[in-house]
Amino acid sequence: MSVPVKNLSLIERLLQASVILACLVILVSDFSEDSNAQGCNGRPPLTPPLGYETAWYQYKNIAIKIFDRTNAQPTSPEEFNALDAAIRDWNNIKITGCSNVTFGSASRAGRAYVSSEDRIPDDTVFVIRTTERSGQYSGVYAGTHMRAGLVYLHSDYDLNTPDPHFRIDNLPKHEIGHSFGVANGTNSAPRP
Ligand SMILES: [Zn+2]
Numbered sequence: 001m002s003v004p005v006k007n008l009s010l011i012e013r014l015l016q017a018s019v020i021l022a023c024l025v026i027l028v029s030d031f032s033e034d035s036n037a038q039g040c041n042g043r044p045p046l047t048p049p050l051g052y053e054t055a056w057y058q059y060k061n062i063a064i065k066i067f068d069r070t071n072a073q074p075t076s077p078e079e080f081n082a083l084d085a086a087i088r089d090w091n092n093i094k095i096t097g098c099s100n101v102t103f104g105s106a107s108r109a110g111r112a113y114v115s116s117e118d119r120i121p122d123d124t125v126f127v128i129r130t131t132e133r134s135g136q137y138s139g140v141y142a143g144t145h146m147r148a149g150l151v152y153l154h155s156d157y158d159l160n161t162p163d164p165h166f167r168i169d170n171l172p173k174h175e176i177g178h179s180f181g182v183a184n185g186t187n188s189a190p191r192p
Contacts, residue, residue: 055181064106067113069129069155082169120148137178
């Protein structure tokens, strides 16, 4: 299914707008400050319907590590840069009292991900290429907060994927939005 780029940018703007709106709403709700999530006053902006109960702590610096499809298929520089830029685009949203999380420049793992070997450090996002899922964000929780996250992207997706929802310069932007507790949009376009 082909979706015009124009529509995608609207979707992304809505996603970003929903973060801002949620932050503002939560700001005036005067939550206590003892919470641990990244949203305003320590609360994640949105929780339902996906059940994201937590998100990043405020003001965290998050490292990004990008794994290759296989050990024999290094991620091209173009794709690496696109993944990096898509995730760090969220750094452009900084609102007083809200998350103010900063994603650092991505680093290369230099190989494929091995779930049994790669314990993810705190304050880190692993970008993992997979043949088992389309696109997914999976938070790694420690007690009451999210300490790290996994962004899964299907190995088939690249910069030439016709549907921009799944193109590699867009999909990670969507998935990392879930790390702020943002749920999928409700319009008719497919939602990884
Ligand atoms: Zn999603």
